[in-house]
Amino acid sequence: MAETADVVVVGGGCIGTSIAxxxxxxxxGRxxxxEKTGIASGATGWTSAIVRMHYTHEPLIKMALFGRRMFENFADEVGGDSGFRCVGFLVVVPQDEVPTARRVVGxxxxxxxDATMLSLEEIAEIEPxxxxxGVAAGAWEPDSGHADGSGTANAFAEAARNARADLRMGVEVTELDRSSGTSIRVSTTAGDIDAGSVVLASGYRTSGLLKPLGVELPIKPVRHSIAVVKRSPEFGPPHPVISDRIQNGYYRPEGSGLVLLGDHDPLEGDVDPDIETDKQPPPSSIARHTARFASRFPSEVDATYRRxxxxxxDTTPDFQPALGAVNTVPGLFVAVGFSGHGFKLSPSVGRILSDVVMDGETNVADISMFRIERFVEGDLISAPGGYGKRSLT
Ligand SMILES: Cc1cc2nc3c(=O)[nH]c(=O)nc-3n(C[C@H](O)[C@H](O)[C@H](O)COP(=O)(O)OP(=O)(O)OC[C@H]3O[C@@H](n4cnc5c(N)ncnc54)[C@H](O)[C@@H]3O)c2cc1C
Structure with missing residues (x-):
């Protein structure tokens, strides 16, 4: 006979651990x-963990705000260390995006x-x-910054264990079956579990678990590259996290002397289903990152490449997640497809999914736009009055 559980959560990244x-x-209940590998072995282990609230859709702003508040009180609320550093977040935009930035700040x-639009003079005061x-204006959030993906997921996992959740590593879910009874049979590499509810927080691999149930979830695995450089000794104190919408990249301070350099566009990278394999970035992307950083910070033309x-x-067609109940499979829920911006949302997604599983609704934010059915219905999330380029939407 299969063992039973009230809720099975699949996936031990920042999303699954927060939900559990x-x-x-x-x-x-039980x-x-x-998790088929270990805590934070997926995207969460590689995240730049930027924590910002600049989104064009109000539900995402509310979710990011929920997260920002939790990161501020993380030790008291969750326990452990999320690695949050409040260094500020500055978005610099070209002329045609000034109305959008202004709308977001509003x-x-x-x-x-606490968000403000900045003139060029005001940007120079914050980061001379x-x-x-190419910059026309900036949007500034002094309360934002960056954290640590692995540290955060491990802290959620430890808090879940302390609350008597049962976290099992090295166990892969191979199949889901809702054909008999009132529960969902979860087949795994370590036996079967009959669960009242199942929450899939298993990233790109979720599509494969849903397909046999007749649920389509189009997710593309896009491999992104990060370059880490050492700033020159003369640089001085770290800069804020900077989102450069003119050059389509970001610069995130790391410790006292390093900077993480990444791309904004969720599609800037190779589609690569081999997601479990560790791979180095191609030299062309390292060159792109370092050239962009040097052009934004001219004093750093000789910043040294470290690694x-x-x-x-896990990229969806509209770069937004699928969140909530799967209507055609009672008891099944998803929290996947975060398309490169899920870390900062993980505190709120934990709360939202627990609300939806336990109460059938949530008041954290209106999540109806994230329903999984939108992909087959062709009702993708768009960004009217939002950014034209595919990021920060
Ligand atoms: C390079 C990079 C930079 C990023 N920068 C930022 C940023 O600055 N800010 C931000 O907010 N977000 C950022 N993100 C995005 C963010 O990291 C992700 O959205 C987030 O980590 C997703 O968490 P997750 O728990 O959904 O997925 P994952 O961390 O991928 O976790 C899914 C887990 O499910 C497990 N799993 C899969 N299939 C099964 C199965 N069948 N059975 C059991 N377990 C299974 C996997 O092993 C994995 O551990 C970045 C991502 C990357 C890759």
Whole structure:
């Protein structure tokens, strides 16, 4: 006879561990998390972990704000260390994106977020070392910054264990079956579990688990590259996290002397289903990252390249996640397809999924736009009045 659980969560990244913690602490019953490798072995282990609230859609701003508040009180609320550093977040935009940035800042301020539009002079006051070539304006969030993906997921996992969730590593879910009874049979490499509810937080691999149930979820695995450079000794104190919408990249300080350099565009990388394999970035992408950084920070033309790595985005056609119940399979829920921006949302997604599983609804944000059915219905999320280029939407 199969063992039973009230809720099975599949995936031990920042999303699955956050969900398991919230379910366990809120009394969802017997909560089991299954992870085929180890905590943070997927995208979460490679994330740049930028924590910002600049989004064109209000539900995402609310979700990011929920996360920002949790990162601020992480030790008290969750326990452990998320590695959050409040260094500020600056978006620099070209002329044609000034109205969008202004609209986002207006939405943010309406939700109580400390966000302001900056003139070129004001940008120079905050970061005088930045070249303003092509920049028309900036949007500034002093309360944002960056954290640590692996540290955060491990802290959620530890908190979930303390709340009596059962976290099992090295257990792969091979099949889901809803054909008999009222539960979902979860077949794994270590036996079967009959679960009242199942939450899939298994990234790119989720599509393969859903297909036999007749549920289509188009996710493309896009391998992204990160270059890490050492700033020159003369540079001085770290800069804020900078999102450069003119050059389509970001610059994120790391410790006292390093900078992580990455691309904005969720499709800037190779489609590569071999997501479990560690791969080095191609030299062309390292050259792109370092050239962009040097042109924005002219004093850093000789910044030294230290290392590079890659990580995979689980990218959906509209670059937004599928969140909530799967209507055609009672008891099944998804939290996947974060398309390169899920880390900062993980605290809110934990809360939202636990709300939806336990109460059938949530008041954290209106998540109806993220319903999984939109992909087959062709009702993709668009960004009217949003950014034309595919990021920060
Ligand atoms: C290079 C890079 C930079 C990024 N930068 C940022 C950023 O600055 N800010 C931000 O907010 N986001 C960023 N992201 C995105 C963010 O990291 C991801 O959206 C987030 O980590 C996704 O977490 P997850 O838990 O959904 O997925 P994952 O961390 O991929 O976890 C899924 C887990 O499911 C497990 N799994 C899969 N299939 C099964 C199965 N059948 N059975 C059992 N377990 C299974 C996997 O082993 C994996 O551990 C970045 C991502 C990358 C790659």
């Amino acid at each position: 913690w919230q379910l366990a602490r809120r009394g969802a 909560v089991v998390l299954l 939405l943010q301020r309406g939700l109580g977020i 070392r930045l070249s303003l070539e 590079g790595y890659t990580g995979t985005y």
